[in-house]
Amino acid sequence: xxxxxxxxxxxxxxxxxxxxxxxxxxxxxxxxxxxxxxxxxxxxxxxxxxxxxxxxxxxxxxxxxxxxxxxxxxxxxxxxxxxxxxxxxxxxxxxxxxxxxxxxxxxxxxxxxxxxxxxxxxxxxxxxxxxxxxxxxxxxxxxxxxxxxxxxxxxxxxxxxxxxxxxxxxxxxxxxxxxxxxxxxxxxxxxxxxxxxxxxxxxxxxxxxxxxxxxxxxxxxxxxxxxxxxxxxxxxxxxxxxxxxxxxxxxxxxxxxxxxxxxxxxxxxxxxxxxxxxxxxxxxxxxxxxxxxxxxxxxxxxxxxxxxxxxxxxxxxxxxxxxxxxxxxxxxxxxxxxxxxxxxxxxxxxxxxxxxxxxxxxxxxxxxxxxxxxxxxxxxxxxxxxxxxxxxxxxxxxxxxxxxxxxxxxxxxxxxxxxxxxxxxxxxxxxxxxxxxxxxxxxxxxxxxxx
Amino acid sequence: xxxxxxxxxxxxxxxxxxxxxxxxxxxxxxxxxxxxxxxxxxxxxxxxxxxxxxxxxxxxxxxxxxxxxxxxxxxxxxxxxxxxxxxxxxxxxxxxxxxxxxxxxxxxxxxxxxxxxxxxxxxxxxxxxxxxxxxxxxxxxxxxxxxxxxxxxxxxxxxxxxxxxxxxxxxxxxxxxxx
Numbered sequence: 001x002x003x004x005x006x007x008x009x010x011x012x013x014x015x016x017x018x019x020x021x022x023x024x025x026x027x028x029x030x031x032x033x034x035x036x037x038x039x040x041x042x043x044x045x046x047x048x049x050x051x052x053x054x055x056x057x058x059x060x061x062x063x064x065x066x067x068x069x070x071x072x073x074x075x076x077x078x079x080x081x082x083x084x085x086x087x088x089x090x091x092x093x094x095x096x097x098x099x100x101x102x103x104x105x106x107x108x109x110x111x112x113x114x115x116x117x118x119x120x121x122x123x124x125x126x127x128x129x130x131x132x133x134x135x136x137x138x139x140x141x142x143x144x145x146x147x148x149x150x151x152x153x154x155x156x157x158x159x160x161x162x163x164x165x166x167x168x169x170x171x172x173x174x175x176x177x178x179x180x181x182x183x184x185x186x187x188x189x190x191x192x193x194x195x196x197x198x199x200x201x202x203x204x205x206x207x208x209x210x211x212x213x214x215x216x217x218x219x220x221x222x223x224x225x226x227x228x229x230x231x232x233x234x235x236x237x238x239x240x241x242x243x244x245x246x247x248x249x250x251x252x253x254x255x256x257x258x259x260x261x262x263x264x265x266x267x268x269x270x271x272x273x274x275x276x277x278x279x280x281x282x283x284x285x286x287x288x289x290x291x292x293x294x295x296x297x298x299x300x301x302x303x304x305x306x307x308x309x310x311x312x313x314x315x316x317x318x319x320x321x322x323x324x325x326x327x328x329x330x331x332x333x334x335x336x337x338x339x340x341x342x343x344x345x346x347x348x349x350x351x352x353x354x355x356x357x358x359x360x361x362x363x364x365x366x367x368x369x370x371x372x373x374x375x376x377x378x379x380x381x382x383x384x385x386x387x388x389x390x391x392x393x394x395x396x397x398x399x400x401x402x403x404x405x406x407x408x409x410x411x412x413x414x415x416x417x418x419x420x421x422x423x424x425x426x427x428x429x430x431x432x433x434x435x436x437x438x439x440x441x442x443x444x445x446x447x448x449x450x451x
Numbered sequence: 452x453x454x455x456x457x458x459x460x461x462x463x464x465x466x467x468x469x470x471x472x473x474x475x476x477x478x479x480x481x482x483x484x485x486x487x488x489x490x491x492x493x494x495x496x497x498x499x500x501x502x503x504x505x506x507x508x509x510x511x512x513x514x515x516x517x518x519x520x521x522x523x524x525x526x527x528x529x530x531x532x533x534x535x536x537x538x539x540x541x542x543x544x545x546x547x548x549x550x551x552x553x554x555x556x557x558x559x560x561x562x563x564x565x566x567x568x569x570x571x572x573x574x575x576x577x578x579x580x581x582x583x584x585x586x587x588x589x590x591x592x593x594x595x596x597x598x599x600x601x602x603x604x605x606x607x608x609x610x611x612x613x614x615x616x617x618x619x620x621x622x623x624x625x626x627x628x629x630x
Contacts, residue, residue, distance in 0.1 A: 017467070017492065017594035142531055151531035153541045160554035167558040171565040178569060185584070186492065186592045205573065206582030209591050211489040213576045215499045216507045220572045223513045224565060231561050238554055441493040441594075 010104055010443055013287035017441050021186055024433045024440075027283050029190070032430060035282060040430075043422035050416020053409050054129055062132045064409040070402035071392045075410040076130040078384040079417060082267070083123035084165070084239055085260075085380060088232055089268020090116025091172060094179070095228035098221075104296050106439040107288040111279065112272050113176045114432075118424040119271070120169045122417045127165075129413070157241040164238040168231060175224050178217075181207050182438040236264045243387065250330035250391030253318065259311035263383060266304035266350070269297055270376030275425070277370040279434065288435050295363045301376060302357035308383070309351030330391055338403060339390045346386050349379020459628040460602040461487060463587050464615035465595055469495045472596045475618035476501040479600055484611055487599040490591040509575070513568045520563025524556040585628065595621075 015023070032040075057064050067074055090112040097105035128134045140162040142152045152159050185207035188200035207213070240260035243251040273294070280289040319331040334343045353375045356362040363369070394401045428434070466472045472495060479486055486502055489495070499506075532539050532546050539546065573579070587597040600611050608625065615623045 021593050142527065151539060153539070154528050154532060154555060155541060155544055155548065155551045157554075160558075163555045163558040167562040171561060174565055174569050178572075181578075182492070182592070189586065189589055189592045201583065202581045204584070205578040205580055206584045207578065207592070208584040208586060209490045209492055210576075211491060211495070211498045211502060212504055213578075214491065214494045215504055216509055216572055216576060218494055219507045219509050220568055223510065223568060227513075227517075227561050227564055230557075234554065234557060241554075438493040442495075 008290070008292045009445055010107070010290070010292070011288055011440060011445075012290055015287065015444060017444070020437055020440050020444070021190065023285070023288070024435050024437050025187060025190060027429060028187070028431055028433065036426065036430060040423065040426040043419050043426055046416055046419025047423045048416075048419070049412050050419050053412035053416055054125070057129055057409060057413070058134055062130070064407060066405045066407045066410060068402050068404065070395075070400050071389055071404035073388050073392065074385075074404050075406050075414060076126050078381065078388055079414055080123050080126035080130070081239060081260075081384040081388075082381045083119045083126065083417065083421075085236065085264035085267040085384075086271045087116045087119035087123060087168075087172075087268070088236060088261075088264035089272050090114070091168075091175075091228050091232040092265055092268065093272070094175065095225040095232060098225040099229060102296075103443055104293055106443060107285075107435050108272065108276060108293060108297075109439075110176075110179065110432075110436045111275060111428075111434045112268075113172065113179070114425065114428045114434075115268075115271060115275060116172050117169070117176060118421050118428075120165065120172065121424065122421050124165065124169070125417065125420070126413075157238060157245050160238045161242060164235045168235045171224075171228060171231060175221075175228060178221065178224070179436060180432060181205060182209065182217075183433045183436060185209070186437055187433065233261055236261045248391050249324070249326040249395055250334070250387065252327075253315060255311055255314055255318070259308065259315075262304050262307040262311065263350075263380060266301060266308055266354075267376065267380035269301045269304065270373045270380065273297055273301065273369055273373035274377065277366050277373065279429070281366075283429070283434060285435065288440065291364055294366065294369055298357045298363040298369060301373075302354045305350055305354030305376070309347075312347065312351060326396060329394070333394055334386060334390045337390065337394065339386065339393070342382050342386050343390065346379055346382040349375045350383060353379065460605070461587075461626045461628055462600050462602050462608055462611050462615075463624050463626055464598040464600075464611075464618075464620040465588055465622040465624075466598070466620055467595060468619065469493075469498075469596065471619040472598060473497055473501050475598055475615055475620065478614045478618060479598065479611060482610065482614060484607060485601040485603065487601045490587055490597040490599065492592050492594060492596070495596070509568060509571060512571045513564050516567030516571075517560045517564040519567070520560035521556055523563065524559035525552070528552055528555060587626070 011020075013019075027036075062076075065075065090109070093105045093112045094109040097109075128137050131137055140152055140159055181204060184200050185204040188197065188204045191197040191200055237257035237260065240256035244253060244256040246252060276289055276297075277294065280286050316331050316335075319327045322328070334340070353372060356372065361368075362372070389404050393404055464475060466475070469491070472489065472491070476486065476489060476498065480501065480503060489498055489502060491498070529547065586592075587599055588595050591597050598615070602608060602611070602625065612623050
């Protein structure tokens, strides 16, 4: 139990166990609302844009993008790192906060984990389309082949990335599904239509709430959380090594792994806030995702925003201190060169903007939190753009300096990927409980459960 | 034993408060009756001790799966870089350079642990997709907690009923469970 006279309650409104089931099952048991249909159709239309632009790229080749010989990585890898970063908050909330016994995670971990999975799907789509020849996308996987026992290069961070991201995706999916089973069983036992009974019965795997099963289940959840914690840290560290193990000025820095992980948590929480500030009102879940939850998440955003800000400044200092003129130029060029506008967007969105969360007013005003979460999303996208494009466009040989301008295809894929993400999210909201009912029931204050 | 005949007689105590369930479970067990299981919509802290359930050994399986993953990764990478036909030379960089082998080894250990342990959990708990559960009460996944006690002796019914009632059961009923 989580009761204390000085702590705010985690679930407001004096809910009983029945109330929890009714409230959380309502969005998926009632008819779809008009708002849901509008959201779903708009998302699906944006998804159509993604399908169109991606198909065009795959049919024609990545010549449809604005890449050139100097800037060989740009929008696509920016989008990839952006989405993978967003995919980190879910695991952070469900795994690291579980180990730290932060019980406020319980009403947000389900939707954050769903977000993780959908964001990693978006990220993976960028890797595949970036390959140029996606029909050979299986080549980084070590398979016996017809090329004379030619195996993959295990010294390459790109191969590590293949292992890291596929492990991360599949482990996240298993962890999410395991957490859903008791709730799916609850929905199964409330189901009124035959189709509903059949589907939820199929996925509930015969769950009956036996205390013996719960005993094992809790141990499995704990161990999964325990191994997911280093996993989540390793994944973005490895993504950062795609850059850090190269010899490009601006990329070749040892600060990258912790800096990328902090950035991932920052952007992930930004996206969780974007979704939940709206979702808690639309799904009428204000009593479960309380102002206390928003407050805690704002504090995490402020902390991690300051951490990435510190990393930006440290990078600058180390470049100056290193005495390497290429390194120094890379950073001077970031802040004052042709892409300085992107650099200052990044600085103001990620370092400066979250500092408003020092004030209680900012942390307790939902519309303001929403605006700020969008700013964080924009800032974190630009962070990756700055790291990738400004480092590449001017490196050692001045004769190969170039500028990069994205094409409409790249913009369509970026915007379209939000369609992919939100279409999946709307389906999730419609068919699965967005809050973990069994965990919430376990933390209800005792006096509340009595009628 | 009850397994011999096809019918299993149960007596069920239905509750809505985990604290009362804990007390009732302890008392039923202390009186020497055979608790089949406690069905609950959410995990109850301490119920395993009250029922006398041993700590699960799934932790050991997790360790074994992690070791399997680790070995698989090391054997795979050594074989592919060195063992198969010729030593792979990429840019003249050192082969079998241990630090660069760590990420893949780590990821595969995690992957094997997660999948191995979850699969073991499903097998041990006899869970499978589409399996129809035997529910004691339709509300046991919603807001009711059910203590199910095996009734080996019809004469015990009154004594168990008494324990259930004195610990605040909402309802007590008997049930035949055909196996």
